Amino acid sequence: MAQGCLKCLKYTMCVANFLCFIGGVSVLSFGIYMTTKFKPVAITTTVPILTFANMLLISGIVITCVSFLGFLGALKENRCLLLTFFLLLFFLMLMQLTAACLLLVYDSKITTEVEKTLKDHLEEAKKPNGNTTEAMMAWDNIQKNFDCCGVRNASDWGDQVPKSCCPDQCVGPQPHYWEKGCLDTLKSWFEDNFLTIGISVIILCIIEVLGMCFSMTLFCHISRSGLGYKL
Incomplete structure (x- = not known):
């Protein structure tokens, strides 16, 4: 019974990470398309490299790499890959929670920076x-x-x-x-969609927590079975 549950968990992780990998490749491809077809426009003048296309590229690379590690680690039952997958998900969740807290704490400063960026782009136009x-x-x-x-x-x-x-x-x-x-x-648009954005972040965190739980469960099982570095 336990072996059947672990196999189900293993293949669930494989399927979920494969779907995430496909999504990451799609985001990365769209970011490359945006970079080649359009001149990047900085979201903020303080960090000129922070453009919409670059954010898509970074998001696509992160999603692709993390999901590939999770897929391969579960498929091959490799303890090192599963642990790396767990740590990456943990750090990503910390970054998301930190960004959410900064948005709440520095709301007025962010508004000032957005206004400055809009004025700079308007003067350029x-x-x-x-x-x-x-x-x-x-x-x-x-x-x-x-x-x-x-x-x-x-x-x-x-x-x-x-x-x-x-x-x-x-x-x-x-x-x-x-x-x-x-x-x-x-x-006004952000305030109207604040609930939707918040729910999306919460769902994303739940998915990451489930991914960490699944990977750690497989990690512990592999450690007990003595197959920690099976390839």
Whole structure:
């Protein structure tokens, strides 16, 4: 009975990690596509390397490597791989909890940094050749999708208000612009989806805890059976 449960646990880990591996490869591929097709736009000016494409690349690499270790460790019943898988999941969970705490503690500073980043990108988009830059394309996408204009309001654009600021593509002698700025709109969107984001983080932590429990159970069984380094 115990052997049957352990075999079930082993193959459950294999299937789950294989699915995670496929997901990681997909995220990594999309990150590579974003890097090659679009010029990276920094999420924050404090850390210029922190772009959406780079975040996808890092996430894809981490998911792929961790899930591969879990899959191979369970399939081969290798104690070293299972222990490495356990430790990586543990550190990932600590990083996620730390990031969540920092978001709560430094909420005002993060808002200030986001506002500064938006203003810097807006100034870049307002340059003479700004209509063809990635910064302008990013602003058009934000303003169209979130029904907002500028950082605080349309006055941030001065005399160069883009058509994406208007519900009707700025038709007429006195075009009507979106009243709300994108900073307030993004804050409202985050607050409206806070519960969904929180539940997603909790589910992710539960999956990681289950992965750690499964890997440690197999680790202990392999240690008792004397197959710690079987390949």
